[in-house]
Amino acid sequence: MKILEDRILKDGTILPGNVLKVDNFLNHEVDPQLMDQMGAEFARKFADAGVTKVLTVESSGIAPAVMAALHLGVPMIFARKHKSLTLTDHLYTAKVYSYTKQVNNDISIDRRFLSADDNVLIIDDFLANGQAVQGLLDIAETAQIKVAGVGVVIEKRFQKGHQLVQDAGIPLVALASIAKFENGTVTFAQD
Amino acid sequence: MKILEDRILKDGTILPGNVLKVDNFLNHEVDPQLMDQMGAEFARKFADAGVTKVLTVESSGIAPAVMAALHLGVPMIFARKHKSLTLTDHLYTAKVYSYTKQVNNDISIDRRFLSADDNVLIIDDFLANGQAVQGLLDIAETAQIKVAGVGVVIEKRFQKGHQLVQDAGIPLVALASIAKFENGTVTFAQD
Known part of the structure; x- marks a missing residue:
């Protein structure tokens, strides 16, 4: 998506360890x-995928x-993060390791909000090592629901999240796909 | 706001301790x-308030x-919650006590995102005891910026957050204002 790539080049900052900082338009100021x-x-990319929830x-x-859900005309559910969970009978849960923060979190979704005929689109801001997406895929598996696809704002193609989604046979849309960082600049994948 | 009041009556659940559960359309499934x-x-209510950021x-x-900001045509900033903060030189921070979770959190906003000519609209899902709003007001005071108003989806008029914002002389808009809970039903304020 051209306007997103342009924005990353204009406003993104590359930090040590291949971290792309875009907190001035994506994940702090929005x-x-x-x-x-x-x-x-x-919504355009997944228009024919029969998505029931984001x-x-x-x-x-x-x-x-929430914007993807608005344009698709379906509800959005955000999984909650917890340090650790005790009473979990009413929840679908999964473990997620954050490489950035180096902590384990549990994520959870109330069982009331997923039903057998659901076909979900997973959306996230970043796909790097794919831990958050994997957590949502684990929940989808436990809930025995279909996954229509994964949509991420920015993927770092060279980290393992991209391959993880591909290996699961799930359609993946990244609005910006970073092939590499080199000499302090971003190179986008061309396909 | 009629459609919101109707939705609360239809889908909200009142839990012990005057807790209104609306996780099926507001704060878990959305x-x-x-x-x-x-x-x-x-955006309509604050159209003439000169809001620069939400x-x-x-x-x-x-x-x-993010929806209010979209309709106002300004950026949105979400403060981050932390258990406790160490390196804070680049941040505006405030303490927020959560009555629901009975924990203290620090909240923070990067100093880069607030400047002297800002005039912010504070938005939150609930106004009960007003701790989160107070935290953002504290940050606004530290940053020496103006506060155009406070907008909340649901206020519990009988808890102290409402008075807190009134006493600060800040325009307050609640899209649904709950006067009381009685016999398991919600009574909305009539003004």
Whole structure:
């Protein structure tokens, strides 16, 4: 998505360890017009996929996910993060390791909100090692629901999340796909 | 806002301790169409207030805040919650006590995103004791910026958050204002 790539080149900062900082339009200060345009693009890409719900994980996924859900005309559910969970009978849960923060979190979705005929689109801001997406895929598997696809704002193609989704045979849409960082600049994948 | 009041009556559940559970359309599963309509309503109410940015706190505030910001045509910033903060030189921070979870959190906003000429609209899902709003007001005071108003999806008029915002002389818009809970039903304030 050209406007997103341009925005990354203009406003993104590359930090040590291949970390792309985009907290000035995506995950701290948020550009709502861009979120809206991205939501429309996700909806266009998954228009024929029979999506019944959009799933994401708090917090950075919420803005793009709610816009995608708005344009698809379906509800959005954000999984909650917890340090650890005790009373979990009413919840679908999964473990998620954050490489950035180096902590394990449980994520959860109330069982009331997923039913056997659901076909979900998973949305997140970043796909790097794919831990958050894997957690949502684990929940989808436990809930025995279909996954229509995974949509991410930015993927780092060279980290293992991309391959993880491909290996699961799930359609993947990244609005910007980073092939590599080199000499302090971003190179986008060309396909 | 009639459609919101109707939705609360239809889908809300009252739990012990005057807790209104609306996790089926507001803060776990989210109805994006309703968020969009509420965002438009906040924008209408604060159309002449000269709002430059919308502020909220992760996570439940993000969906209504990003929609309000979209309709106002300004950026949205969500404050981050932390257990406790160490390196804080680049951040505006405030302490927030959660009555629901009975924990203290720090909230923070990067200093880069607030400047002296800002005039912010604070948006949140609930106004009960007003701790989250107070935290954002504290940050606004530290950053020496103006506060155009506070907009909340649901206020519990009988708890102290309402008075807190009134006493600060800040315009307050609640899209649904709960006067009381009685015999398992909600009574809305009539003004």
